[in-house]
Amino acid sequence: MGSYYDIDAILTDAQKVPCTFDLDIPGLGYLDENAGGDVPLPIQTQYSNYVAALTPHSQIKAGTRVSLPLWLSTLLAVQRLGPSSQALCTLDLPASIAPRVLAALKAGPKTVDLRQLASHYYELAARVLELFEEEEIVDILCETFKERAAEIADHAHNPRGALGEAQDFLRGLDEMERQLFRSAHGSSNAMREWMGEAKKKR
Amino acid sequence: MALPLPPGLTPAETAFLCEMEMVTVIPRQRLEGLELLGGPIPPLNPPYRTPLPLWLALLLKRQRRANILPPPWLSPPSLHSILDFEKSTPSFSPPPPLPPYATTSPPFLPSATANAPPDALPYHWLELGEMLLEAANDDIPEPDNVRRLMRDLREVRMAKMRAGVGVLEGGREVNMNGVGGMEVAEGRAFIGGVVDGLRKIGASKELSRREREAEERENGIGGGEEDEDDMDI
Numbered sequence: 001m002g003s004y005y006d007i008d009a010i011l012t013d014a015q016k017v018p019c020t021f022d023l024d025i026p027g028l029g030y031l032d033e034n035a036g037g038d039v040p041l042p043i044q045t046q047y048s049n050y051v052a053a054l055t056p057h058s059q060i061k062a063g064t065r066v067s068l069p070l071w072l073s074t075l076l077a078v079q080r081l082g083p084s085s086q087a088l089c090t091l092d093l094p095a096s097i098a099p100r101v102l103a104a105l106k107a108g109p110k111t112v113d114l115r116q117l118a119s120h121y122y123e124l125a126a127r128v129l130e131l132f133e134e135e136e137i138v139d140i141l142c143e144t145f146k147e148r149a150a151e152i153a154d155h156a157h158n159p160r161g162a163l164g165e166a167q168d169f170l171r172g173l174d175e176m177e178r179q180l181f182r183s184a185h186g187s188s189n190a191m192r193e194w195m196g197e198a199k200k201k202r
Numbered sequence: 203m204a205l206p207l208p209p210g211l212t213p214a215e216t217a218f219l220c221e222m223e224m225v226t227v228i229p230r231q232r233l234e235g236l237e238l239l240g241g242p243i244p245p246l247n248p249p250y251r252t253p254l255p256l257w258l259a260l261l262l263k264r265q266r267r268a269n270i271l272p273p274p275w276l277s278p279p280s281l282h283s284i285l286d287f288e289k290s291t292p293s294f295s296p297p298p299p300l301p302p303y304a305t306t307s308p309p310f311l312p313s314a315t316a317n318a319p320p321d322a323l324p325y326h327w328l329e330l331g332e333m334l335l336e337a338a339n340d341d342i343p344e345p346d347n348v349r350r351l352m353r354d355l356r357e358v359r360m361a362k363m364r365a366g367v368g369v370l371e372g373g374r375e376v377n378m379n380g381v382g383g384m385e386v387a388e389g390r391a392f393i394g395g396v397v398d399g400l401r402k403i404g405a406s407k408e409l410s411r412r413e414r415e416a417e418e419r420e421n422g423i424g425g426g427e428e429d430e431d432d433m434d435i
Contacts, residue, residue: 135407
C-alpha cells in the first residue's frame with residue numbers, strides 16, 4: 001500500500017463493492033437504508049441499553065445484499081463474533097470484474113471504458129483480488145493493462161495530447177492509466193522542448 | 203511535499219552530462235594549455251587535431267576559433283547501416299565495445315572522438331548528434347541527410363522501447379542494451395509507470411506464488427525423505 005496520505009488509495013477505499021450479510025445484525029439497518037434504522041449513536045450509554053432501544057427495523061437481516069465501501073466491507077468480511085462464528089458478511093465480486101466485463105476485456109482491451117466501471121479500476125480490482133485469489137482474472141487484467149499501456153504510449157507521443165483524435169479512448173482511462181499518460185506525455189514534451197531549445201540557440 | 207521534478211534526469215541535464223564527452227577539434231588559433239578542475243586542457247596548435255571536452259569545443263566553435271571533427275558514426279553511411287540493423291532485429295544495436303583497460307563509464311570514454319568506432323552508437327549519441335548538428339552544422343558532411351537519419355533512428359528505437367513493454371511479465375525482461383542516455387530520460391516515466399502498474403495489479407498473484415513456493419519447499423524436504431525411504435527398500 002502507498003502512503004497514508006495517498007489520495008488514490010483513499011479514493012480506492014471509498015469505492016463500493018457488493019456484499020451479502022450472513023447473520024442478523026442489530027443496529028446496522030441503516031446500511032440498507034432501512035426506514036426504522038435511524039437510531040442515535042450510543043453516547044455514554046451502556047451497550048445493553050442501546051441494543052434494547054433498537055427497533056426490529058434497525059437490524060439488518062441475513063441474506064441482505066448491500067453495496068458498502070471497500071474499507072468497510074473488507075473489515076466486515078473478516079470480522080468474526082466469536083471463535084466458532086462465521087464472518088458477518090461475504091464479499092461478492094464487484095460488477096467491474098464480473099465475467100461479462102472480463103470477456104469484453106479479453107476480446108478488446110482498448111474498447112472498454114474502464115472509468116465508467118470504476119475510477120480507480122485496477123487498484124480496486126487488485127484490492128478485491130487480494131481476498132479472492134482468482135489468478136485468471138489477474139492475468140486478464142495484466143494483459144489488458146499492457147495492451148492499453150502501449151496504446152497510451154502512442155497517444156502520449158502525440159503533441160496535441162488528449163485533444164487528438166483518440167478522445168474517446170483517453171476519456172475511458174482509469175486513474176492509474178491517466179497518471180501513466182500524464183507522465184509519458186510530460187517526458188515526451190520535455191524532450192521536444194529541449195530539441196526546440198537546442199535549435200533556437202543557433 | 204514532493205520535488206517538482208519527476209525521478210530521473212531531464213533532457214537538459216542529460217545534455218549537460220553529455221558535454222563532458224571528448225570530441226576532436228582542429229584549432230584555427232593557438233591557445234595555451236589550461237589547468238582546469240576537470241583536468242588539463244592540452245595546448246592548441248593550429249593544424250594539429252586535439253581532443254577537447256564538448257563544452258569547450260562548442261565554445262571555440264561558436265567563436266570560430268576551431269572546427270569540430272565529427273565522430274565517424276555521425277556520417278550518412280554509418281547511420282544508414284545502423285538504421286538497417288535496427289530495422290532488421292528486434293533488439294537495439296549494440297553499444298561500442300569497451301576498450302580493454304576501461305574502468306569508466308560514458309562521458310569519460312573516447313566514443314565521440316575522430317577515432318571512435320564507426321559502426322556503433324555510443325551512450326550519448328542522440329544529444330551529442332543534436333548538439334553538433336546545430337552548433338557545427340558546417341563541419342558535418344551532408345548535415346540534412348544526417349539529421350534525417352538521426353530522426354529515423356530515434357523513431358525506430360522509441361517504437362522498440364514501447365513495444366518492449368508488451369512482453370513484460372513477472373519474471374521476463376526486456377533487453378535494453380545499447381539504449382542511449384537521452385532515450386532513457388525520455389522513456390523512464392512511461393516504462394517505470396507500466397512496471398509499477400503491473401506490480402500493483404499482479405501483487406495478489408505474486409503473493410500466492412510465493413506462498414506456494416514456500417509450501418513446495420517444505421513439501422520438497424518431505425518428498426526427499428520419502429525418496430530416501432524408497433532407496434532403502
